[in-house]
Amino acid sequence: MSYEDSFAALADPTRRHLFEMLAAEPMPVGALASRLPVSRPAVSQHLKVLADAGLVTVRAEGTRRIYAVRPQGLAELRAWLDRYWDEVLAAFAAEITKPTKGN
């Protein structure tokens, strides 16, 4: 439930794919699994990781579990990125301005 977990969660290609599918449209587990080359239990496990990271949410609908993206999860990632974006630019600017350390 923090940006750290979000990085780890989205590091896996299958989980990124899941997230991207859910970003297009909320879906139950079966629909997600049918579009991926892995078993349904594997999808369940990946969804758990995404949910623990706060990137997706679940909603029960009959026997189905509809997963959907959670904007706040991405927002945390954005926050981290913005936090370091300025620093990175500044560090880079300083680097090209004085190429040798001692100058």
Added chain:
Amino acid sequence: MSYEDSFAALADPTRRHLFEMLAAEPMPVGALASRLPVSRPAVSQHLKVLADAGLVTVRAEGTRRIYAVRPQGLAELRAWLDRYWDEVLAAFAAEITKPTKGN
């Protein structure tokens, strides 16, 4: 050298720490290693991953290797995030507008 590798690279806490240190100021390997609870070779290996992901660059200075952040690396991450940011918000909006799928 793509956003996929960037996610994988920043998924590791030690590598994130390295990146954050370099965002504050370019540094040689030894300086980085002395501030982390892992051996210097481990730091070298992590830096290789970050470099392969395009998140940092190296510059030789005598026997030292000065590592520095590479803005373009972060930019790729930003691009992915922005790409899905709108989708996520739209999917979320649709989700709260019509709570049951068939509506």
Added chain:
DNA sequence: CATCTCCGTAAGAATTGACTTACCGTAAGT
């Protein structure tokens, strides 16, 4: 040239991660 510092690479051990099959519970339909 001898030596010291700095750092990348190799090799191997230990941990973590992703996947599979098997199984169980819950909801809906007949």
Added chain:
DNA sequence: ACTTACGGTAAGTCAATTCTTACGGAGATG
């Protein structure tokens, strides 16, 4: 109540990560 559809959890396997120690090479210093 029986059966079928849906999906989470458990256990085990195999590959990928992460770390360590040992080593080697390239640059600075006497």
